[in-house]
Amino acid sequence: MLYFEDFTPGRRFGYRPKAVRPADIVAFASDFDPQPMHLDEEAGRRSILGGLSASGWHTSAIGMRMMIDAFLGRSASQGSPGIDFMDWKKPVLAGDVLSGFSLVMESRPSTSRPGIGFVKFRNELTNQSGETVGVSEGSIMFRRRDRGMRP
Template sequence: MTAPASPAQDRSHPLYLEDFAVGDRIRAGRFTIAPALAHDFAALYDPQPMHLDETAARASLFGELVGSGWQTLAVTMRLMVDARLLGTTPIIGAEFRELRFHRPMRPGDTLTAEAEVLAARGSRSKPELGFLDLRVRTFNQDGAELLTQTWTLVVPSRSAASTPPS
C-alpha cells in the first residue's frame, strides 16, 4: 500500500460539513491484492469456487480466478480511511446505495479509489450534524472501473460545533 495522493486540503485535523463543496474530489492511494490475501478473504467470507479453485474458476462465468466483490468493497473502505476522507473525523455511514460491480477484481490487482462530493446538507433534526453524499469509484492498476457506489455520510457541522452551550 502507498500513501494517498496529496490532498488539496489539510487532512491532519477534523473536517466538517462546511469544508466540502460539490465537485470536490478526494483521491486515495493504492492497495495491491496479493493472491494469498484474495484467497484467504474468499475462504473466510465468500467461499465460492471462482474465488478459490482455478479449475472451477476457468469453467465459471469469469473464465479465470477472480477476487471477491466483498473484498473490493472492504479495500475501498480501507483506501478512503487511509486517504483521511474526512480528516481525523471518523467515517460514519448513514446509507450506501447504487452499488455496481462493473468488472471483477483479480488477484494481484492494485486498487485505487476516488470520492466526489455530490451534495452537502445540514440535518433538520440535529443541527450539529449534516450529511455528505459522495460518489465513490474504485479502479484497478489499468484505470478500469471496478466498482461504483454512492455513500451518504454523517458529518459534524462546524457552525453547531462552535456554538457555546446555552
C-alpha cells in the same frame, strides 16, 4: 480534522494504489464469501471471471479502506445511514492494482440534528488498466464545525 463544512460539492479525494494479492482474496473469501472462484485459481479460470477473483464484497471492503486512508480516518465522521447503490462492474483478479476516488456530490445540514450534516459521495475504483471495477454512491454523516460539536 475534516468536518461537514470541508466537504463541498466537487471536492475529490484520490485513493492510493492497492495491489490485490492472491492470499488476501482467499483469506477474505474463506471468511465471508467461500465460492470456488474466490478460493481457487483453477476454479476461477473455469468461471466467467477468468481467474482467481476477489468477491464483490472484498472489492467494496478494499474501497472502504481506501476511503479511510484518503479522508475518512481524519474526519469527524459519525457513520453512514446507508448506500444508494453499489455496482461491481468488472472482476478484480489476483494481481490487479486498484486505485480510485471519492467525489462529493452534494452536502446538506441535518434538519433534525443541528450538529450534523450529510455528505453524498460517488466512489469509483479502477484497475491498473484504468477500467472501472466498482462504483457506489451513498451518504456519510459528519459533525459540523460551526455548531460546536468537537470530537
